[in-house]
Amino acid sequence: MEPSTNDKTKLCRFLCYGSEEDTYTPREDFQPRAANAVALLSLLQDGRGCEVVEEAKRFAEGGRGGADPDPDPCLFALALCSQHSELRTRQAAFKALKEVCREPRHLFAFVQYKKELQEGMKCGMWGRALRKAVSDWYNGQDAVSLAAAVTKCKQRAGWSHKDLLRLSHTKASKDTIELLCKYVTKGWKEVQAAYVDKENPEELARLLSYLEAVEKARHSCDEALVVHLIEEHGLEMEQLLTDHLKSKQVWRALLKDMPLGTVLRFVGKLTAIQVLEPGTSCMTEFCNRIQDEAVVKDAKIHPFDVLLAMENYKRCQSSHGKTTWVPSSAILIAMESAFYKSLQTSLADVAGDLVKRARGTTDCTLPITWALAEGRAVDVFVVLTNNALWTFAASPVETLRKHRQLVMCGLTGVGHAVADMEDRGLLNICGFDTRALNAKIHPFDVLLAMENYKRCQSSHGKTTWVPSSAILIAMESAFYKSLQ
Numbered sequence: 001m002e003p004s005t006n007d008k009t010k011l012c013r014f015l016c017y018g019s020e021e022d023t024y025t026p027r028e029d030f031q032p033r034a035a036n037a038v039a040l041l042s043l044l045q046d047g048r049g050c051e052v053v054e055e056a057k058r059f060a061e062g063g064r065g066g067a068d069p070d071p072d073p074c075l076f077a078l079a080l081c082s083q084h085s086e087l088r089t090r091q092a093a094f095k096a097l098k099e100v101c102r103e104p105r106h107l108f109a110f111v112q113y114k115k116e117l118q119e120g121m122k123c124g125m126w127g128r129a130l131r132k133a134v135s136d137w138y139n140g141q142d143a144v145s146l147a148a149a150v151t152k153c154k155q156r157a158g159w160s161h162k163d164l165l166r167l168s169h170t171k172a173s174k175d176t177i178e179l180l181c182k183y184v185t186k187g188w189k190e191v192q193a194a195y196v197d198k199e200n201p202e203e204l205a206r207l208l209s210y211l212e213a214v215e216k217a218r219h220s221c222d223e224a225l226v227v228h229l230i231e232e233h234g235l236e237m238e239q240l241l242t243d244h245l246k247s248k249q250v251w252r253a254l255l256k257d258m259p260l261g262t263v264l265r266f267v268g269k270l271t272a273i274q275v276l277e278p279g280t281s282c283m284t285e286f287c288n289r290i291q292d293e294a295v296v297k298d299a300k301i302h303p304f305d306v307l308l309a310m311e312n313y314k315r316c317q318s319s320h321g322k323t324t325w326v327p328s329s330a331i332l333i334a335m336e337s338a339f340y341k342s343l344q345t346s347l348a349d350v351a352g353d354l355v356k357r358a359r360g361t362t363d364c365t366l367p368i369t370w371a372l373a374e375g376r377a378v379d380v381f382v383v384l385t386n387n388a389l390w391t392f393a394a395s396p397v398e399t400l401r402k403h404r405q406l407v408m409c410g411l412t413g414v415g416h417a418v419a420d421m422e423d424r425g426l427l428n429i430c431g432f433d434t435r436a437l438n439a440k441i442h443p444f445d446v447l448l449a450m451e452n453y454k455r456c457q458s459s460h461g462k463t464t465w466v467p468s469s470a471i472l473i474a475m476e477s478a479f480y481k482s483l484q
Contacts, residue, residue, distance in 0.1 A: 007039040007040075007042050007043050007046075008039075008043070008051070008055075010038075010039035011039050011040055011043060011052060011055055011077075012055065012059075014032075014036065014037055014039065014040060014073055014077070015055055015056060015059040015073050015074055015077060016059060016073070017070070017073070018032055018036065018070065018072065018073045019036060020036065020037065020038060020039050031072075032072055032073055032076035032113070034080070034117070037076070037077070037080065040052060040077055040080060041080070044080070044081065044084050044086075044089065047086065049081050049084050049086055049088065049089025049092065049093075050088060050089060050092045052077060052081055052089075053077075053078065053081050053089065053092040053093050053096050054092075055077075056074040056077045056078055056081075056096065056100060057074075057096050057099055057100060059073075059074050060074040060075075060099070060100040060102075061099065061100075071100065071102075071106050071109070072109060074100055075100065075101070075106060075109050075110045075113060076113050078093045078096060078097065078100055078110060079093075079110055079113035079114045079117055080117065081093035082094055082114065082129070082130070082133075083114070083117055083118070090129060091129075094129050094130070094132070094133040095133075097110065097133045097136075097137060098136060098137055098140050101137060103149065103153065104149050104150065104153040104156070104161065105153055105156045105157075107134070107137055107164070108155070108156040108157045108158075108159040108164075109156070109157050111130075111134070111157075111159055111164065112157040112158060112159060114130070126167050126168070130168070131167070131168040131169055132168075134164050134167075134168035134170065135168050135169070135170040135171065138164075138165065138168075138170055138172075138177060138180075138181070139170070139172065139173040139174070139177055141177075143174070143176035143177060143179075143180065143203065143207055144206070144207065144210065146177070146180055147180055147207055147210055147211060148210075148236070148239075150180060150183075150184055151211070151214045151238075151239050152236060152238040152239055153238070161184045162184055162185050165181055165184055165185055166185065175201070175203075175204055176203055176204060176207055179191065179195065179204060179207055179208070180207070182194065183211060188211065188215050191208070191211065195208055196208065209233070210233055213229045213232065213233040213235060214233075214235065214239050216229060217229045217230075217235055217239060217240055217241075217244070218239070218240075218241060221243070223244075223247050223249055223250065224249075226240065226244050226247075226250055226253075227249050227250060227252075227253045230250065230253040230254060231253055231256075234257060236254070236258075237254055237258070237262070246273075248273055248274065248275055251270060251273065251275045252275055252282055255270070255275065255282055255285075255286070259299060260289060260290070260295060260296065260299040260301055261299055261300075261301055261305065263286065263289075263290075264290075264301070264305065264306065264309040265309070267286075267309060267313055267331065267335075268312065268313055268317075268318060268323065268325050269318070269323055269325075270282075271313075271325040271326070271327070271328055271331065272323050272324065272325035276328065276331065277328075278328060278330055283328070283330065283331075286331070286334070287330060287331065287334040290306075290334050290335060290338045291334050291337050291338050291341065293341050293342070296338060296341070296342055297342075301342065302342070303339055303342040303343050306335060306338050306339045306342060307339050309335065310332065310335040310336065310339065313327055313331065313332065313335065314327055314332070367381050368381055449475065450472065450475050450476060453467055453471070453472065453475070454467055454472070
């Protein structure tokens with residue numbers, strides 16, 4: 001028999017989705033608290049703080065799936081470790097800061113967590129160790145990358161770069177970092193007075209040119225000039241004014257080097273302002289990029305992200321309803337093609353066998369018993385259901401002991417359990433969002449759409465319909481053909 005859930009397993013749950021419980025529940029904003037990290041605190045008390053730091057680094061770097069991992073639980077864990085009484089744990093936490101805080105917003109979040117944990121304590125927060133860690137973070141950055149970072153994300157979580165540089169007493173280790181520190185703390189005019197009209201080394205000159213481009217863009221209403229600065233210096237959306245983003249030409253310039261994940265978020269707006277129009281080069285380039293498997297893989301775009309973007313695009317309006325558009329069939333076809341191409345594992349033979357079984361009550365053990373009977377090697381079983389009550393042909397506990405990995409995803413908010421809650425081979429999920437991907441969830445949304453369609457009513461029961469056999473046949477046929 002497998003051992004019950006230990007503190008290390010609970011720590012992994014916390015770092016993965018912010019809770020030590022066996023049930024993952026989607027939520028908009030995650031706010032970690034010490035009360036949710038009992039196992040983490042237990043490991044620290046047992047002198048295993050360095051293990052906690054290594055796990056935090058592992059989860060921050062790679063996550064658990066194709067989706068970008070949520071850094072907040074890892075940052076909170078590092079903040080806790082950096083306050084621990086054991087010197088080795090504190091040193092390990094501060095040393096890991098450069099690896100875990102990949103962006104300024106991560107660093108701001110870490111400092112804010114430390115502030116929250118420090119409240120009620122008599123000692124000050126900005127000790128020598130924190131000052132050194134923050135200074136090392138700035139000094140360890142590539143100058144051009146840091147210039148982009150400090151101009152794209154100036155402040156977050158109540159902290160700014162100016163705050164951190166002042167409180168950490170950062171002493172620049174290179175001329176380029178010194179220039180950037182002066183820019184952040186003193187402003188562009190002070191930088192001009194100190195560096196412009198002087199003979200500067202090539203690297204400093206290049207940095208000055210980039211910062212000058214950012215400043216020009218922020219103070220210019222000339223569309224042609226802004227487009228030129230974007231193309232010449234690679235300026236990004238976050239470095240522009242809101243009014244600039246009303247221009248088609250500006251968006252066309254941004255689109256050339258815009259990360260694919262960002263493009264997917266704004267595909268509706270780009271359609272609304274007629275940047276993505278049939279027959280245009282922008283439309284052709286977008287459709288080619290989204291269908292290029294290598295490009296999607298390099299951009300670390302998860303199939304569920306593509307599917308989510310596609311469904312949002314079909315809604316014909318932004319989340320706030322302020323922007324509306326008419327969906328382009330070419331974009332929908334390209335996004336659907338990209339979704340299926342990004343799926344790495346074929347499930348046609350498994351799903352095809354299961355749908356042949358007699359219909360009736362829900363037996364969640366069927367996938368496991370089928371695989372055991374067929375002698376199939378399976379990494380993990382994922383069961384998605386909107387049914388709150390189940391009957392079983394065999395005991396789920398006994399069936400689970402024959403296969404050690406199971407993820408139960410309930411699409412309703414009703415609590416459910418099919419096995420011992422202390423079993424580390426089980427994960428329950430109530431609801432679904434992109435963060436659930438870090439818990440090894442694969443997107444079966446096409447199948448879910450079919451099952452929801454068969455229910456004949458909306459989730460709230462306000463809308464009802466009579467399912468069309470033609471639609472059901474078409475959906476089922478499309479799903480299996482796409483997975484072959």
